[in-house]
Amino acid sequence: MYFDPKRVKHNRQITHIYKKSSIYIICVAVLFITVGFLTTVSPAYRVSSTTITNWTGDLDSSFFLYLLGMENKSFRNAVPEDEAHPEVSNLIFEMATNIRPSDTRSLLGQELPGFLTFQNEIIVAGEGTDYTNLPVESSPPLDDVLKDRDAVIDENDEEEDTEKPKEEQLNTGERDVVLVYNTHNRESFLPHLPDTDNPDDAQHGEVNIGKVSQRFADALEKNGIGAKVDKTDIMSVLKQQGMAYHESYQASRDVVREAFASSEDITYSFDLHRDAIARDKTTKKINGENYARVMFVVGAEYADYDKNLELANKLHNLTQEKYPGLSRGVIKKKGSGSNGVYNQDLSPNAMLIEFGGVHNSLDELYRSADAVAEVFSDYYWDAEKVNSN
Helix, strand or coil: CCCCHHHHHHHHHHHHHHHHHHHHHHHHHHHHHHHHHHHHCCHHHCCCHHHHHHHHCCCCHHHHHHHHHHHCHHHHHHCCCCCCCCCHHHHHHHHHHCCECCECHHHHHHHCCCHHHHHCEEEEECCCCCCCCCCCCCCCCHHHHCCCCCCCCCHHHHCCCCCCCCCCCCCCCCCEEEEEECCCCCECCHHHCCCCCCHHHCECCCCCHHHHHHHHHHHHHHCCCEEEECCCCHHHHHHHCCCCHHHHHHHHHHHHHHHHHHCCCCCEEEEEEEECCCHHHHEEEECCEEEECEEEEEECCCCCHHHHHHHHHHHHHHHHHHCCCCEEEEEEECCCCCCCCCCHHHCCCEEEEEEEECCCCHHHHHHHHHHHHHHHHHHHHHHHHHHHC
């Protein structure tokens, strides 16, 4: 039988082409099937952007630069020459397990209740602040939050300072430049709830953190700064839309977006909350009066959060100057167990402030609202002077 080397080589080439073509067709088919599945599957089973964020949020940013640099050499210039290439095996392990080999907190946080708090970062520690007493994001059953409860308010708690701004004082005129709202709007305070001493039950439809927001806005007005208080009952919105408590920030996001879209004047937004830790951690005596301490919280799972962090640091420092010990500090939150955004991606001037705790009374909270409004007013008018020059 005659052996033709050229024919054999030709047949091998044809076979190789067929194999490559088959693999290509299979890959394209798998891609289309996967895309079709992801776009037609029920929303409850889709991979959400939040899930993807949780998978990749803690990865070293140099890894992404490294990947981009493999395709575009200009990205390599952003990586220092002496920096070693990331270990791909470690990165794959992190994405698969959410455990970072270099950080034991990521392992313990999955096993020990409450340990996930330690993945948050204290940027500035106020008096007595450490990783054992940071704010914790609770997620009570929505039906419990919406229960009717009795509440008691002392007459002194409802007294308001009627002093009006001086005519020569700086003011924003008819413009409201600050939005004040409450994502967890029914957070209440045990001193005003006679039928319970359980912090988990400190929820009320009227006597709640919303009163502190109103006092804060009134104090801003007295310092010449127009402020708008949004009184949307976010908890009722969740109930109406079939959402869970942990989706509160998604519901309040519409409030913030609408406020910014409907008014070009609004440039700052403050989301006020209250903490649930012990009274001795949330109370400070200043000049013989008890104040509910405050903490500035910044999410770290969105671009340019450093701008919001800069504002938080400035407000903390100014608070410390005027009211030493009032601020518990500034913390940065991200990862499992926290929202990580808090609608702060909508504005570099968005801030979440923890006002006191579940054991504070309204009179203590009102003093703090007045104090923080005074501090912010000083900051605001100084910034206006700089911008006008």
